[in-house]
Amino acid sequence: MATTRRRTQSRSARRPDAVAAAHAPQRPLDLLAALRDMTLIRLFEQEAERQYKRARIGGYCHLAIGQEAATVGAVAALQPQDKLLTSYRSHGFALARGTSPQAVMAELFGREDGCAAGRGGSMHLLDPDRGYLGGWGIVAGQLPIATGVALAGVKRGEKMAVLCELGDGAVNMGAWHEALNLAAVWRLPVVFAVFNNGYGMGTTVDQASAEPEIHKRAAAFRMPGERVDGQDVEAVHAAADALLQRAREDRQPAVLEVMTYRLRGHSVADAGTAYRTKDEVEEWASKRDPLALATQKLLAAGVAEGELDAVAREAQEAVDAAVAFADASPQPSVDTLAEFVYGDPRTAEQFARMAPGAPAGEAQVIAQLQQAA
């Protein structure tokens, strides 16, 4: 699939030279490093699928097998000061941003050492130290929040950008409209990366969207909208890099539509066959697998097969270590059930007294606090 780019009227578009300069990638993608990340994510998710079927992972488990180039290409374009927010199909994002596979697997296992201390699970991974402000479980709910993260960056005068990933199913929510409108009228540095894998659960993009070419909907907000081949990690990286750079420098929000495909169902509980043919899935698996495409490019560039074997071996070792770590990590103690509802531990004590049948005591606690202060 050719990379197509469509620009709408914008401040930068009226200055052609500036646009050309802004679109030069700041740094080329290290394809071997990208393959390393994609391989880790692929093997990690295959392992998560096995562990889910063994009932060691609960809840929902949304895999993104087949979408690794989209994830890695986009995340590789982030700079350390940038922020990332995603939907609930999020394992790959945490791993690509550098969160340890152990912490992610422990979270899927619901253990104390998980990256959200076992409170979030698959849909709510987080790594604030790396600017990953969460996987969010309500479709399109993260979009307005991403605008607010960018707003805070602007208010503090930081030269940063926010990458907000969403699925194609999110673009028909009101939050999409409100978030993009606010980003545009306030000139916020947010790149909305729509991972278009063709299906919102089992509903096709054509069925759900009056304008199924989602990047074109950016025009309604006078922001650039581009479409890129999401199976080509270098293409995704180049497009995301350019848009993120413009976001940082010109406070220009944008829509990046990343055309990709999930080889599995909506979640592990969905076989993914009721609404699409086996031939279609097989076609993508055999001809458009992003790992195979990247591998071919590396071989053509003269990288030795042995080096690629080492990539797979090291990724498998990391995944095995992640499972061992998660398995050894304890379940959170039930004594900690009510921790983290509120920030101030003294407030937690107040709220503990709100349990039905616990009649009184807030005033007493506050009096103690005031004495202590």
Place this chain on the structure above:
Amino acid sequence: MASETAAGVETMTYREALRLAMREELERDPSVFLMGEEIGVFQGSYKVTAGLFDDFGPERVMETPISEEGFVGAAVGAAMSGMRPVAEIMTLNFILVAMDQVVNHAAKVRYMFGGQVGVPLVIRTPNGAGNQLTAQHSQSFEGWFANVPGLKVVAPATPADARGLLKAAIRDDDPVLVVENLQLYKAKGEVDTSVDGEVPIGLARVARAGTDLTLVAHSFAVTRCLHVAEQLQDEHGISAEVVDLRSLRPLDMETVAASVAKTNRALCVEEGWASYGVTAEVASRISTACFDDLDAPVGRVGMAEVPMPYAKSLEDAALPHEAKILSAALEVCGA
């Protein structure tokens, strides 16, 4: 405008007290900023933010499009990033389109991310009824929000509390909904501006001392109960104590229980629908905590269980007016 009555004590309206709190916090903490519809050059729909735009400028007093889900969500994101946004929802009725951001997002962030990120967000908004604004603009939903762990809900009844609770809300590290009341904006009261005046969230107040009956209320219902307490005293010789809850979440049942232990009778009053409401919660807790103290079943008064009608006669009939409170109080007292 505010007028000085004693050293450091000024008489001002509830509206002015809220404005003073925002002014003081904007001056104190550069991470505080306001956002909302028409809070800038328009000076706020109910003029609560009047003058702040002129003094602090568009970066600190940020006007938003009509886009509650969008800007409340943006406030959540900004709060997660270390800012302290104070978002004004023009009236509580409009918060429903932002409910997902308030309940599913703001309230959950700290817990579901394992305590690593908080949301120091304030949402302030007027509610209430009584101006023939009909079904979609005459509602009191604070009980809904008080149901949600992760949120805090305060509902000041006086100018001093309006200032003090809003300040506490802005300084709190978690999301706080500050429920104001349309009928109270013009109410006047004394505010000691010589002190910081923060009122801790989670502390009720005995608004009037009494010995025969405890009236439990919050926000504008406190005003109604104080009038009823005077009538009870003057016309029936009944001494009613009025407890102003101030905070609905957390709820200070200790103050309520101490009062009921003294009076042995309780009537809970609210402006909202009573079914599944604030009075349902408080009455249940009184029944548990004060079972041995009670001389009569706990009474409750709320708004009629209808959407608010337009006609004045019907609106009056729907509201928890003082006559209704009085009659319920007499029933609890067996008088």
